Amino acid sequence: NAGVMQNPRHLVRRRGQEARLRCSPMKGHSHVYWYRQLPEEGLKFMVYLQKENIIDESGMPKERFSAEFPKEGPSILRIQQVVRGDSAAYFCASSQTALHYNEQFFGPGTRLTVL
């Protein structure tokens, strides 16, 4: 049973380019969460999605960032016109339900470097 998969594992972009990060949740999980880890910081919640719906995007910057979780295919976190401050590790997690006691299973992360 494969865990949460993320790709690419490493992504290098120049300032102004777009970054697309993909996340495939564990089989049977329909709840996806994205977290960002800045250097020497803890993970910070960005967005929570269910299939075809954004439930909570309170942690996501208002501009340049968007997320989707289509009916078919992986969840995508998209960052337009990247800046150096976007350099971070982006983690995706999935769970069976959104209840607090349901474990969130994390993927290996995508490490984004903006030159």
Added chain:
Amino acid sequence: AQSVTQLDSQVPVFEEAPVELRCNYSSSVSVYLFWYVQYPNQGLQLLLKYLSGSTLVKGINGFEAEFNKSQTSFHLRKPSVHISDTAEYFCAVSVGSNYKLTFGKGTLLTVNP
């Protein structure tokens, strides 16, 4: 809003020594507490969690943690560490029935031979 403080950014210990990684939280409402471990270049793995009931929680790999409500702490302990325990450890909290996890900055545990 809740917050999590991990008091030590790095903890070096020798193999077979005991270890305690400290975690304090602040919240005005009921909390649920978690410890995750992150091995190099991997995702986070749940070590243990406190939801309710006994304040002493046992997790995987011989780790345990004790929830202390009066001191708002949830320290992680292991009586004898191995080289393979070298990793970053994150304390996290969720409030009420909220799915959002708030993480501390992490503690890098380095176990030396």
